[in-house]
Amino acid sequence: MTDCLRLGSLSGSSLKVIAIVSMTIDHLGLYMLGGEDAAGASVTYHLMRMAGRLAFPIFAFLLVEGYVHTRDIRKYMLNLFVAAVISDIPWMLLGGYDSHNVMFTLLLGLMAVSFIDRFWHNRILTLAVIGGIAILAEWLQTDYSWRGIFLICVLFMFRQKPLLAFMFGLPLLMVYGLAGCATGLMMPMLYSGQRGFATGWLAKYFFYAFYPLHLMLIWLML
Numbered sequence: 001m002t003d004c005l006r007l008g009s010l011s012g013s014s015l016k017v018i019a020i021v022s023m024t025i026d027h028l029g030l031y032m033l034g035g036e037d038a039a040g041a042s043v044t045y046h047l048m049r050m051a052g053r054l055a056f057p058i059f060a061f062l063l064v065e066g067y068v069h070t071r072d073i074r075k076y077m078l079n080l081f082v083a084a085v086i087s088d089i090p091w092m093l094l095g096g097y098d099s100h101n102v103m104f105t106l107l108l109g110l111m112a113v114s115f116i117d118r119f120w121h122n123r124i125l126t127l128a129v130i131g132g133i134a135i136l137a138e139w140l141q142t143d144y145s146w147r148g149i150f151l152i153c154v155l156f157m158f159r160q161k162p163l164l165a166f167m168f169g170l171p172l173l174m175v176y177g178l179a180g181c182a183t184g185l186m187m188p189m190l191y192s193g194q195r196g197f198a199t200g201w202l203a204k205y206f207f208y209a210f211y212p213l214h215l216m217l218i219w220l221m222l
Contacts, residue, residue, distance in 0.1 A: 011196025026052015036037045053180025061188040080107040090215035099141035147172045147220030198205035
């Protein structure tokens with residue numbers, strides 16, 4: 001990473017840990033404290049949800065980094081698809097009957113950036129396909145929906161210009177809460193460009209497995 005706005009203190013592994021901790025806090029608040037529509041939603045609930053807003057921007061950034069460095073995009077997509085399908089089981093047990101989990105958003109976003117990377121020379125076709133993928137995400141009601149798809153595309157297009165990625169990405173996520181999303185979008189500026197301590201297949205698949213496992217554990221605790 002040569003962009004001067006990258007402060008370079010966090011590895012990819014560190015960002016993953018921050019993201020999964022943030023996501024877990026968010027889901028514990030969402031499912032264990034009654035939800036924002038519950039009477040008398042607590043300050044703790046709102047603070048936990050705010051902390052949870054860091055997760056998706058970081059995961060979206062790491063998805064882009066994964067795409068840039070992967071040697072096998074088909075395997076990458078297959079891994080996300082399998083994780084998405086498995087994750088829909090606890091997702092639906094927790095009440096997401098008419099929607100689909102964020103792994104589907106990441107999968108569709110990966111398809112979008114792959115298309116941008118290959119066909120950006122044909123702007124009209126590329127924009128039409130991106131729009132179609134965003135509509136599909138909205139139709140499937142994936143978590144973060146079309147906003148998530150566009151954010152992933154923004155992070156890919158401006159991956160060497162994090163300030164521009166922040167400026168174009170924040171309006172997409174403001175609906176979910178300004179403070180948490182802004183903080184999440186700033187985290188990539190701390191990326192060192194290094195993979196970090198999580199190496200090998202066990203570490204790799206742990207991050208795929210953590211999402212459905214933590215949802216299932218939350219469901220068991222309800």
